[in-house]
Amino acid sequence: MILEGALTVFSAQGFRGATIDQVAEAAGLSKPNVLYYFASKEDIYRSLLTGLLDMWLDPMRMIDPNGEPLAEIQRYVAAKLQMSRDYPRESRLFANEVLQGAPLLNEILGGQLRDMVDDKAGIFNGWIEAGRLAKVDPRHLIFSIWALTQHYADFETQVRAILGEEHDPYAEAQQFLSTLYDRLLAPDRG
Amino acid sequence: MILEGALTVFSAQGFRGATIDQVAEAAGLSKPNVLYYFASKEDIYRSLLTGLLDMWLDPMRMIDPNGEPLAEIQRYVAAKLQMSRDYPRESRLFANEVLQGAPLLNEILGGQLRDMVDDKAGIFNGWIEAGRLAKVDPRHLIFSIWALTQHYADFETQVRAILGEEHDPYAEAQQFLSTLYDRLLAPDRG
């Protein structure tokens, strides 16, 4: 499918760096034939981004306000990390887009995404006030989850260069992040 | 200066997205004159990357094996965050490069950088064994510092879209990260 090939190409080269020829090649089609299905290069890119957005934000949606706070957040962290492992191209696609100022996603970032973050931040604040979660800034907590999980996809080259072949970065990261959020978020006992 | 303009352009557009014309314009020179000083577009880009690398890694070099562990690490975190605030273009430049597989920096990542990380990981392990630092994977600890601090520069568009105009992301981040690493790294008392 075209979007499959486009994902590979755009995530690896960025929008400007990618060529329709590469997308066509990756999809096993001729260049004009790709443009038979999509009006333009930008149309492919846009379809890709918006088409993947929902899936990308799915883990956050699944945070359950009625769940156990630490478990919910750890589950979210684990799900995000798993997404980085399973869908690193998607992660890099979004990273590329945001890195360059999010020319296409800007409205969504300040709209749909912001709303969703506000919603979750509200939940976290509720938990904090109830003493079920340590006091931290909920939005920066979310940023930290994004940063720490997506890092393994977006900076994979660097991670692998430093760790070498023997390591399983994601398994180690899961361990590390589990510890990190336990210690950060466990409410003070006493 | 040419590299100054090139930094702005390459960090905002990526290598393929940037044009020599834009670099020349940003530097106040004509295009052929830029190419009088640099042999090619790639030469500019390479000079930029390697020229900034030392500065970029400076904060890590300053971790003092003989210092107080938590203070050293918090100082490192604060320095990295400050660099994201003061040099976001540099952060994005490196992010772009690594995101696309680090075609130019690959050797350095697996060489100089890996060595430096190994060195610091050794220090951290020493501290851990001495009971002066909580037990965490030292390399992933370093990754976490990179991810959490550079996120504010690399994903600035997203951070601002979510926080809105009123917030000072870096001040809040400093607070958050300070808490995070305190809780994560304080050795078990008792």
Add this chain to the structure above:
Amino acid sequence: MILEGALTVFSAQGFRGATIDQVAEAAGLSKPNVLYYFASKEDIYRSLLTGLLDMWLDPMRMIDPNGEPLAEIQRYVAAKLQMSRDYPRESRLFANEVLQGAPLLNEILGGQLRDMVDDKAGIFNGWIEAGRLAKVDPRHLIFSIWALTQHYADFETQVRAILGEEHDPYAEAQQFLSTLYDRLLAPDRG
């Protein structure tokens, strides 16, 4: 019908400017289906031109050697002007073709059309010699009729821009041309 749509498109855009897609759209067919009936774009264009040629030259054929000279010519002028009014697309189609050097019609121009003009010129000369028509070059007389009548179709945009909405160009033109050819062609009395 395909040629009906093709006439609209080719007369408005010229051969190179028209696309088979536009022709197909105008005809309510799919592009491959248009090419099922016509071998190629040029084939459509050629069929259109040659198919309309006879109709286009009909008024000239109807000049009656046995008629009253002035009346015959005035009738021809009126018929040509009426054709410009009723069939402006045809007029523009031929104008486009001739303007670009008549790549397809060249042989017809120097053959069939030239013969017909020669024939009518002979008739006019007979009338002139008989003192029934003022002495003018009969071929340039024919050119003048073509130029003056087709102008209102071919340069319609300009005519309308200059006259504005209120005018009826063709009615005025009929009046003007009637006067013109009366004065030009009435044999000297006396």
Add this chain to the structure above:
Amino acid sequence: MILEGALTVFSAQGFRGATIDQVAEAAGLSKPNVLYYFASKEDIYRSLLTGLLDMWLDPMRMIDPNGEPLAEIQRYVAAKLQMSRDYPRESRLFANEVLQGAPLLNEILGGQLRDMVDDKAGIFNGWIEAGRLAKVDPRHLIFSIWALTQHYADFETQVRAILGEEHDPYAEAQQFLSTLYDRLLAPDRG
């Protein structure tokens, strides 16, 4: 010069039919070099049209309200015919543009040109009221001059095909048109 080559190409092929390659070839330059001087194909075409417009309308400007009516008009006719002979490419360029609905010149036709025609029509009407010119519609008189003179440039292919090699179309046309306008415009004596 580029516009020289562009004139040849655009007048012979129309805007859509012409290619930048042809313009470049006609100008003795490479294709990108043409685009070094003009921003786009349309920019070349526009420059050509607007740059030639003043020259094209010059003969009409020279009609002298204080001159002898018939002589002024005959001079205008002769000048226009001479322009068709000397600048047939310009004539065809404008014909192509107007034929296709004057997408670029439309404003000028309804503005500057219309004003000029209105002005001259006023002069003609003055002459008519003074009994120095036969009564004819002054605007259609102007259309007739355009049609009859430009015909020899725009339909040159047809004119030559019909007249054959031996004739000098323009010399004959001058004779014919001189007679035509004398008879049309001479005020009734008596």
Add this chain to the structure above:
DNA sequence: TATGAATGAGCCTTCATTCAT
């Protein structure tokens, strides 16, 4: 050093035409 001019290579896109059904 500095730059106006020039160009080969490449990229996005269009389009006539063909293929498969």
Add this chain to the structure above:
DNA sequence: TATGAATGAAGGCTCATTCAT
């Protein structure tokens, strides 16, 4: 007949690079 799908060949335009001065 009819059409969705496919493509080779072009054409407009960009851009890194080179040339000439």
